[in-house]
Amino acid sequence: MTPPPTQPAAGRAEAERAVVPRLATDALTAWYGSTSGVRDVTLACRENTVTALIGPSGCGKSTLLRSLNRMHELVPGTRVTGRVLLDGYDIYERDVNPIQVRRRIGMVFQRPTPFPTMTIAENVSAGLAIGPRVSRTERADIVEHALKRAALWDEVKDRLDDSPLELSGGQQQRLCVARTVAPEPEVILLDEPTAALDPGGAAHIEELVQELKREFTVVIVTHNLQQAARVSDYTAFFYLGELVEVGATTKIFTTPTKPQTEAYITGRFG
Amino acid sequence: MHGRLIRRLFGSVMTGATYGAALLAILPLAIILAMLLVKGAGSLDWNFFTKSAVPVGEAGGGFAHAIVGTLIIVGLACAVGVPIGVAVGIFLAEFGGGQLGFVIRFIADVLNGVPSIVIGIFAWTWLVKPMGHFSALAGGVALGMILVPILARTTEEMVRLVPNSLREAALALGYQRWRTSLQVVVRSATAGIVTGVLVAVARVAGETAPLLFTALGNQFFSTRVQGPMAALPLQVYAYALGPYDEWHRQAWAGALVLIMLVLVLSLVARAVVRGKRQHA
Numbered sequence: 001m002t003p004p005p006t007q008p009a010a011g012r013a014e015a016e017r018a019v020v021p022r023l024a025t026d027a028l029t030a031w032y033g034s035t036s037g038v039r040d041v042t043l044a045c046r047e048n049t050v051t052a053l054i055g056p057s058g059c060g061k062s063t064l065l066r067s068l069n070r071m072h073e074l075v076p077g078t079r080v081t082g083r084v085l086l087d088g089y090d091i092y093e094r095d096v097n098p099i100q101v102r103r104r105i106g107m108v109f110q111r112p113t114p115f116p117t118m119t120i121a122e123n124v125s126a127g128l129a130i131g132p133r134v135s136r137t138e139r140a141d142i143v144e145h146a147l148k149r150a151a152l153w154d155e156v157k158d159r160l161d162d163s164p165l166e167l168s169g170g171q172q173q174r175l176c177v178a179r180t181v182a183p184e185p186e187v188i189l190l191d192e193p194t195a196a197l198d199p200g201g202a203a204h205i206e207e208l209v210q211e212l213k214r215e216f217t218v219v220i221v222t223h224n225l226q227q228a229a230r231v232s233d234y235t236a237f238f239y240l241g242e243l244v245e246v247g248a249t250t251k252i253f254t255t256p257t258k259p260q261t262e263a264y265i266t267g268r269f270g
Numbered sequence: 271m272h273g274r275l276i277r278r279l280f281g282s283v284m285t286g287a288t289y290g291a292a293l294l295a296i297l298p299l300a301i302i303l304a305m306l307l308v309k310g311a312g313s314l315d316w317n318f319f320t321k322s323a324v325p326v327g328e329a330g331g332g333f334a335h336a337i338v339g340t341l342i343i344v345g346l347a348c349a350v351g352v353p354i355g356v357a358v359g360i361f362l363a364e365f366g367g368g369q370l371g372f373v374i375r376f377i378a379d380v381l382n383g384v385p386s387i388v389i390g391i392f393a394w395t396w397l398v399k400p401m402g403h404f405s406a407l408a409g410g411v412a413l414g415m416i417l418v419p420i421l422a423r424t425t426e427e428m429v430r431l432v433p434n435s436l437r438e439a440a441l442a443l444g445y446q447r448w449r450t451s452l453q454v455v456v457r458s459a460t461a462g463i464v465t466g467v468l469v470a471v472a473r474v475a476g477e478t479a480p481l482l483f484t485a486l487g488n489q490f491f492s493t494r495v496q497g498p499m500a501a502l503p504l505q506v507y508a509y510a511l512g513p514y515d516e517w518h519r520q521a522w523a524g525a526l527v528l529i530m531l532v533l534v535l536s537l538v539a540r541a542v543v544r545g546k547r548q549h550a
Contacts, residue, residue: 071442076367103444113439117457127443129453179443 170201
């Protein structure tokens, strides 16, 4: 893959306009056999922002998310048309290895998925096992750094060699965040990361999202409108497999332009 | 009121019936165990475990050669059958979605249904005859061949039980397919696979028919795998058919030891599962 184009040292506003978005889709359609889960989506996610994908169940937002790191194609009979541009380069090009894509675009799922046979520390460093070799001390540093970024270090620093299954659901989910950030991806995809957590655990994750966007570009799928309003900078509303409207979160939630968007965020359906 | 009474009565009757059925199912096991204990426990002494067979009429003598023989033959069977069976099972669970998986699954099921004596004849034809003599090795291979299809199916079941979310989590981290399968999925299924192996081994340890034309049996203590070797089921078979009362007593004791061996293996298998559950 090509490295991201370097930025001209222009004024900030101009640079922002000129910048190639970190992650963008271009007429992306994700198929299940001959039916499409989500159609013709063109969307751009800027660096160090949080983009929320919202919409009623079955609107295709999770399908879209899974197309962004080539997880969608793992289900037999699925395919994707259109483009997904990571730093301006299509991750669906022939010469692109999906393994490499997934190393650069991390993902956290709805249910916490710690690897049960590994210790807490091993879970965090699991993604490093496949990269270049790192020494034992380097690895320990990376684990500590990742756990700190996931706001979990203080809770687990004395039991790094314990099973992750002894942690609470919220802690397990933060462990999964640590595991995702440890290999230093560029983009982090969150697929309803708080849906299986209690309110306290969910609040922790939301705070975490704010921290994550300092270093990463974040895309989050959520069913919780308040959550989208709280954590995201941009919001994209999906309905029946189509992107209805996308814009700054404050605008979507205060003055949406499309009637469906307004109906959804005011709770009239979905 | 009336309807409720009938409903409760019906419930009690059906509960009673299921208890009855459960009792009926374990009754044979209880009777066999009791029978073996009554007839065999008396002959179990130190000599039984330390001495080999002695000529008829001489006092003492035991089953040491048969016990060691069974351990060796079953060990050989594991060496042959466990790696192949487990590997096939992993393949079926992780990559067996297509035509090839269907064919292999079908073959394993057919092989599972083949009478064990046929496996014995097969091993006789391909190992005993070319080698020119009976051997523990041929016996081990025959038992190993019985292990393969059992293990293939149980391993497949166990690997399939691993939630797909774990598989996806590993793939999303950038794991390759094979690495996901081996380092995450199969590792998570280890306890189940080990249990399957123990149960399957317990099953083949008691097999007699495949050993008749392969390991043959031996009245003397031998650890030479190229030659005939005694085994518990063979020795029980030979002694039970013999004309001497002493032999009959020892056959009962041998059967008791054999069933205890199987019981212990099953208990270990249970313990493995339980240990894993507590961990999980």
